[in-house]
Amino acid sequence: xxxxxxxxxxxxxxxxxxxxxxxxxxxxxxxxxxxxxxxxxxxxxxxxxxxxxxxxxxxxxxxxxxxxxxxxxxxxxxxxxxxxxxxxxxxxxxxxxxxxxxxxxxxxxxxxxxxxxxxxxxxxxxxxxxxxxxxxxxxxxxxxxxxxxxxxxxxxxxxxxxxxxxxxxxxxxxxxxxxxxxxxxxxxxxxxxxxxxxxxxxxxxxxxxxxxxxxxxxxxxxxxxxxxxxxxxxxxxxxxxxxxxxxxxxxxxxxxxxxxxxxxxxxxxxxxxxxxxxxxxxxxxxxxxxxxxxxxxxxxxxxxxxxxxxxxxxxxxxxxxxxxxxxxxxxxxxxxxxxxxxxxxxxxxxxxxxxxxxxxxxxxxxxxxxxxxxxxxxxxxxxxxx
Amino acid sequence: xxxxxxxxxxxxxxxxxxxxxxxxxxxxxxxxxxxxxxxxxxxxxxxxxxxxxxxxxxxxxxxxxxxxxxxxxxxxxxxxxxxxxxxxxxxxxxxxxxxxxxxxxxxxxxxxxxxxxxxxxxxxxxxxxxxxxxxxxxxxxxxxxxxxxxxxxxxxxxxxxxxxxxxxxxxxxxxxxxxxxxxxxxxxxxxxxxxxxxxxxxxxxxxxxxxxxxxxxxxxxxxxxxxxxxxxxxxxxxxxxxxxxxxxxxxxxxxxxxxxxxx
Numbered sequence: 301x302x303x304x305x306x307x308x309x310x311x312x313x314x315x316x317x318x319x320x321x322x323x324x325x326x327x328x329x330x331x332x333x334x335x336x337x338x339x340x341x342x343x344x345x346x347x348x349x350x351x352x353x354x355x356x357x358x359x360x361x362x363x364x365x366x367x368x369x370x371x372x373x374x375x376x377x378x379x380x381x382x383x384x385x386x387x388x389x390x391x392x393x394x395x396x397x398x399x400x401x402x403x404x405x406x407x408x409x410x411x412x413x414x415x416x417x418x419x420x421x422x423x424x425x426x427x428x429x430x431x432x433x434x435x436x437x438x439x440x441x442x443x444x445x446x447x448x449x450x451x452x453x454x455x456x457x458x459x460x461x462x463x464x465x466x467x468x469x470x471x472x473x474x475x476x477x478x479x480x481x482x483x484x485x486x487x488x489x490x491x492x493x494x495x496x497x498x499x500x501x502x503x504x505x506x507x508x509x510x511x512x513x514x515x516x517x518x519x520x521x522x523x524x525x526x527x528x529x530x531x532x533x534x535x536x537x538x539x540x541x542x543x544x545x546x547x548x549x550x551x552x553x554x555x556x557x558x559x560x561x562x563x564x565x566x567x568x569x570x571x572x573x574x575x576x577x578x579x580x581x582x583x584x585x586x587x588x589x590x591x592x593x594x595x596x597x598x599x600x601x602x603x604x605x606x607x608x609x610x611x612x613x614x615x616x617x618x619x620x621x622x623x624x625x626x627x628x629x630x631x632x633x634x635x636x637x638x639x640x641x642x643x644x645x646x647x648x649x650x651x652x653x654x655x656x657x658x659x660x661x662x663x664x665x666x667x668x669x670x671x672x673x674x675x676x677x678x679x680x681x682x683x684x685x686x
Numbered sequence: 687x688x689x690x691x692x693x694x695x696x697x698x699x700x701x702x703x704x705x706x707x708x709x710x711x712x713x714x715x716x717x718x719x720x721x722x723x724x725x726x727x728x729x730x731x732x733x734x735x736x737x738x739x740x741x742x743x744x745x746x747x748x749x750x751x752x753x754x755x756x757x758x759x760x761x762x763x764x765x766x767x768x769x770x771x772x773x774x775x776x777x778x779x780x781x782x783x784x785x786x787x788x789x790x791x792x793x794x795x796x797x798x799x800x801x802x803x804x805x806x807x808x809x810x811x812x813x814x815x816x817x818x819x820x821x822x823x824x825x826x827x828x829x830x831x832x833x834x835x836x837x838x839x840x841x842x843x844x845x846x847x848x849x850x851x852x853x854x855x856x857x858x859x860x861x862x863x864x865x866x867x868x869x870x871x872x873x874x875x876x877x878x879x880x881x882x883x884x885x886x887x888x889x890x891x892x893x894x895x896x897x898x899x900x901x902x903x904x905x906x907x908x909x910x911x912x913x914x915x916x917x918x919x920x921x922x923x924x925x926x927x928x929x930x931x932x933x934x935x936x937x938x939x940x941x942x943x944x945x946x947x948x949x
Contacts, residue, residue: 313826321814546810548748552799553827553873 307554311563314555318567322538323574334582339526363395363403366415373415404434518653520684521677525648528673532623532640538568539627539636565624572620580609597684611683615676622672647673696759696876698722698745698908703754703764704931705740710752714740716931718754722877727899727909729922731936736928738912739807742879745910746804747795756798758877763798803875807882809862810869813855817846817865820854824872841868843898860891867895878902880911884918896921 366373377392395403400412414432416422422429542560550560584602587593598604598611626643627636648654650664651674657665668674703718714737722728732738743749744764745756756764811820821841825832835841836850844864849857857865863883870878883899884892892915899921903909911918919925926933 307827309827310823313823317812317815317819317823320819321812324814542812543808543810545806545808546812548746549804549810549870552747552804553824554796 307559310550310553310555311559314550314560315563315566318564319570322567322571325534325537335530339523360390360411361409362390362392363400363409363412364392364415365395365397365400365412366419367417370415370417370419372420400434517681517685520681521653524677524680525644525653525673528619528644529641531619532626532644533637535568535623535627536633536637538571539564539624540633541627541631561628564628565621568624569617569620572616576609576616580605594684599684608683612680615680618672618676644673647671651677653677696724696906696908697757698877698910699757700745701755701757703741703744703756704752704766705737705744705749706752713931715744715751718928718931718933720926720933722908722910724906724908725903726924727903727911727922729919729925730910730912730928730933731914731919731925732912732928737931738928739881741928742804742881742910742912743806746802746879747799748804758798758801761794761798763794800873801875802877802879803870803873804879805863805866805870805881805883807885809854809866811854811862811865814853816851816853817857817861818850820865820869821846821872824869828872828874830872830874835868840871840898840901843894843901844868845894858891860887860894863887864891864895867898875907877908877910880909882912882914884913884915892917 364373364377373394393409395409395412397414400409400414403409404412412434414434416429416431419429419431547557547560551557555563584605587602587605593600598608623640626640627633630636630639650660651668651671652660652665653673657668660668698721700718700720703715704713705715706713718741720728730738730741740749744751747764751764751766753766754764755762755766812823821832821836825835830839832841836847841847844867846864846868849861849865852861854862854865867878867880867883878899880899883895887895896917899909899911911922913919925936927936
């Protein structure tokens, strides 16, 4: 019994000392963590700014020529401008009819809409005055897109308006109320105004891009791959194999290599877990300080961030075991680091994270979903977005 | 019938020990025979690569012998048949008699390696941790009290309390060597195997180690050390030269030039 307890005491002591040794390299890993965090936040912010910049670059100035007191024009402009599905940043501005041609010729505006007097009222009454569009060269695609959106908005708008009118007429007849034709139009316009006030009747269109996840996910994956690379390199100091004499002394003391490996594994896992928690703590602080978050994902608030951290624990376990296995197999810190570095690079390449999968040979395209890095990333994204 | 000796009467016997590398093409130890008794310090000299460290590592159980046997206090703890592959049908009747049953051998091995401490040339320490942490690892299952030994025991004699909080990676060679000896002594062994204990150490460190070794020997323990140092040779009761895979006794009269020619 006593003989059995001694190796267990030694095992526990060895595991504790290994953990202590690994924690001594904590500042280095913490620095690495901060570096990765900065890099990750940098790439995501860059991504967002880049997307905003792209929008800015593609912004189109559209002139709207209408009577100054023409009802609903400003409201329609604001609704169309704020449509989320707008691929281009369309900036509508009121112009004078006389200036339209000059502005189009100079390129200051791309398109000019000419709205006839009492246009909305004419739609409601069935008179249907024509809306004129004038454009510069090479804007056909944009105009088609805009017209599609405008017609969607208008048809929805009219349908709601007509429904309102018929309801009103039914109400008049049912209650035998005087239905004066002269004030009907005014009443209808009042009703439309109510609808407009509620900002209903607009359909938001989403464009199918064919990607399962939005563009920002590519940056998150890049950050994750980078994290794996740096973590693999940083772990070298922690998982550097003990000298042979030391291992042999432990064997002689009743602790075979298997138990030594287990003790190191447990120590590495506990160290990784602490580093993981510190990293997420730093992200929380950064999120609180800057007020940034990833909308439409699990990480939309601090609680979500920690839920995400909890869900990704299996990834931490899998990557810790892999990293330790690589260092134990190579038996050399430099060899382990190099193997991990190139291993992750090749896996990332074959998983389609450097080039789109469609650019890779067909055999690799078939292989990609079976690769562990691909599986890990898909799991992480599934957790993040669903 | 193998008889266990009393603690005061310690003996270490090596019989016909052989070891070769490269599948027998490179013979290092051809026939090693040695007997050491209580309170003896035995020095092994030899040219670089002659097999001194190999011999000690076999006795420490780190490497396996091709053939031969070793006994501590009359108990066989290393027993290798003459045939390297250890195929039962090839083991001769004589070998069978020499080899104790495997269960007994396992028990003897465990008991022997609790009794034998080995300090290799490369210090078996965790570099990132300090001396105290390293000592705690080995003393957690020791019958000795770490605090007591640090206060007035052999660890104090080795001067280890002076650098308890120093990380091993920041220690000098002498500190590391003394700490390695301190760690090895945690199991309170009767036999101490030292592989070039004074190599590359300054005089003060050597002095400290020698003082301790004399004390250790005086308690009736056995020291087996490999060395190239004249001071350590003077410490030994008997000196052997390892040459051509065998040990030959040497009478050292203080003539270092004569010694060099013999090696």
